[in-house]
C-alpha cells in the first residue's frame with residue numbers, strides 16, 4: 001500500500017517491494033537527525049579569510065576550539081553560519097561528531113551589541129567577506145548545466161487498488177533546517193519575541209481579480225527564460241487564454257461531487273495534531289481495527305502508548321521513535337459536503353519549511369493549541385520568549401493565503417474541560433490572530449480532546465464539556481468551511497510537491513496541486529523551470545485513475561517524454577503557450593516580523609514559495625510603506641526593521657517559478673527565512689528578470 005515514510009522511505013516496513021527507496025540527489029537527500037549534535041556543536045572555527053576554491057564542509061579541517069569564525073562561510077555568528085547555504089546543509093555524522101569537540105561552552109555569546117548603523121555593520125562585513133569567497137558557494141552539480149537540482153525520482157511501489165485513503169503520502173519537502181536545533185540554546189539568549197502587527201497583505205494589493213491585466217511584469221510577452229542553451233518560452237497574454245471547453249464541461253458535469261478542501265493541521269510541537277486527526281480518521285472508519293491494534297501494541301512496546309493514534313499519521317520509523325512529526329502526511333476523508341485532503345504538518349520548529357510547503361497548498365487550517373497549563377504558553381512564547389510555533393504557524397498560514405481557521409483547543413481532558421481555561425486561551429490568542437489578518441468571523445473555536453475523542457465527530461459526551469459547550473463538533477465545523485473559488489478558467493499551473501514512480505503512472509510521476517487550469521490525459525504540459533514539454537500519461541486522484549483534474553485538485557500525474565530527474569518539488573507544470581515565469585529577480589512587498597537583525601541590502605535569505613525553496617539576496621531596498629495606506633513612506637531606506645512594511649527586490653541564485661500575486665495568488669506568496677526563523681512574509685508584485 002502506498003504509504004508515507006519519513007526519511008526517504010515511502011512504504012510500510014512489512015511491504016517489501018524490492019525497490020531502493022533512497023533519494024539520490026545530494027541537495028534533497030533525506031537527513032538523518034541523529035547526525036546532528038547537541039546545541040552548540042557547530043561552535044568554533046579558525047579565523048580564516050576566504051575559503052579555498054572548492055572547499056566544502058566535507059574537506060575542511062575541523063575548526064579548532066576556542067576560535068570563532070567559520071572557514072567556509074566566514075560567518076562569525078553561529079546562527080548565520082548554521083543557516084547559510086553552505087554550512088547549513090546536512091553534514092556527515094562523523095564530521096558533526098568531530099566538531100562536537102568544540103562544545104557550546106566554548107562558543108562566544110551570540111547577543112549582538114546594539115548597532116548604530118553608522119559604519120559597515122557586522123552583517124555588511126560578513127556579506128562582503130562572503131562575496132569575496134563566492135568561489136566556494138554551493139553550486140549545482142556540473143552535470144545539471146546550471147539547472148536547479150532535481151529531486152531524484154524515488155522508487156516506489158505500485159499504487160494499490162482499491163485505494164486506501166489512509167495510506168497517506170508523505171510530502172517530501174526539499175530540505176529540513178535541522179541545523180536550527182543546534183543553535184537553539186543560543187537563540188534563546190536573544191530574547192526575540194515573534195510577533196507582527198498586521199500580516200494580511202491582501203489589503204495592500206489592488207482589488208483587481210487574479211489574472212486581470214496587471215503591471216506585474218509577468219507582462220503580455222514576458223515569457224520565461226530557461227537555463228543557457230534552452231529554448232526561451234514566450235507567454236501569450238493571460239487574458240488571451242481560452243479554456244478547453246470540453247474538459248471544463250466534463251469537470252462541471254461532476255455535478256453532485258463534493259467540493260474539495262485542502263485542510264492543513266498546524267500548531268506547536270506536541271499540541272496533539274497527529275493524535276487528533278488520527279482519532280478523527282479512526283472514528284470515520286478510515287483506519288482498520290487491525291491497524292489500530294497494531295499501532296497500540298507497537299507504541300506500547302516502544303514505551304509510547306500515548307502515541308497510538310498519532311501513529312496513524314506518523315508512519316516513519318524515525319518519527320515514531322522520536323515522537324515527532326517530521327514531514328507533511330497526507331490523508332483523505334469526507335464530510336457530508338466536502339472531500340477533505342488532510343495535510344498533517346510537523347510542529348517542531350526545525351521542520352517549519354515542510355509546514356510552509358503544506359500550508360501553501362491549503363484552503364483552510366486547523367490550528368491545534370494545547371490547553372494544559374504551560375502548554376498554550378509554550379506555543380505562544382516559545383523557548384526563551386522567542387515565539388512558539390502557534391504564532392509562527394498562524395502567521396505563515398495566513399500569509400500563504402489561508403483565510404478560514406478552526407482553533408482546536410486540545411487536551412481539554414487533561415484540564416477537566418475547564419471553560420475558564422478555554423476562555424483564557426481564546427482571550428490570549430484572538431488579538432494575535434487579528435494582527436495576522438484573520439477575520440473574527442472566519443475563526444471558529446472548539447474545545448476538543450484528541451486522546452479522549454471528545455467533540456471530534458460527535459457532540460461531546462464528557463459531562464463537564466457538554467455542560468457548557470454548545471457549538472459544532474470538529475467534523476461539522478470542517479464541513480462548514482467554504483470551498484475557495486478555483487481558477488479553472490486560467491492556464492494550467494500544477495505545483496509539484498513530490499516526485500516518485502509507480503507502476504500505473506510510470507517512472508516520471510509527480511504529486512501536486514493544481515492552482516490553475518485543467519489537465520487531462522494526453523495533454524501536453526511544459527515543465528518549468530526545466531523547460532521541457534511532456535505528455536500527461538495518466539492522472540490519479542485519491543489513487544484512482546481519472547480522465548482529468550481541475551484547479552483545486554491534488555493529483556498524481558504520470559508524464560511521458562521527459563526524464564524524471566528534471567522534476568523536483570517546486571517545479572510547475574503549465575500550459576506550453578502560457579509558461580509560468582522562471583524568475584531570477586522579483587520585486588516583493590514584505591511585512592517583517594519581530595526580527596532582531598534588520599534587513600539590509602545584500603542580506604542573504606531563504607525564499608519559500610509554494611513547494612519551492614531558494615537562496616536569495618536582497619538587491620535593493622526600494623521603499624518603506626505606510627502600513628495603513630500602503631503608500632511610500634520613505635524611498636530607498638538604509639534598513640528595514642521589525643514590523644515594517646517594505647518593497648524590496650530579491651535576486652535568486654537560480655531561477656524559481658513565481659507569479660505576480662495578482663496573476664496567481666498561490667504562486668505569488670512568499671516567506672523569507674533566515675537562521676531558521678521566518679523574518680518576513682510577502683507577495684510578489686513584479687517579476688523583474690527571468
Ligand SMILES: Nc1nc2c(ncn2[C@@H]2O[C@H](COP(=O)(O)OP(=O)(O)OP(=O)(O)O)[C@@H](O)[C@H]2O)c(=O)[nH]1
Pocket residue numbers: 267268269270271272273274275276306307310323324325326345346347348410411412413414448449450451452
Ligand atoms: N491528555 C491529552 N494528551 C494528548 C491529547 N492529544 C495528544 N496528546 C498527547 O500529546 C503528545 C503529542 O501528541 P502528538 O499527536 O504527537 O502531537 P503533534 O502535535 O502531532 O506533535 P508534532 O507533530 O510532532 O508537533 C502525545 O503524548 C499524545 O498522547 C489530548 O487530547 N489529551
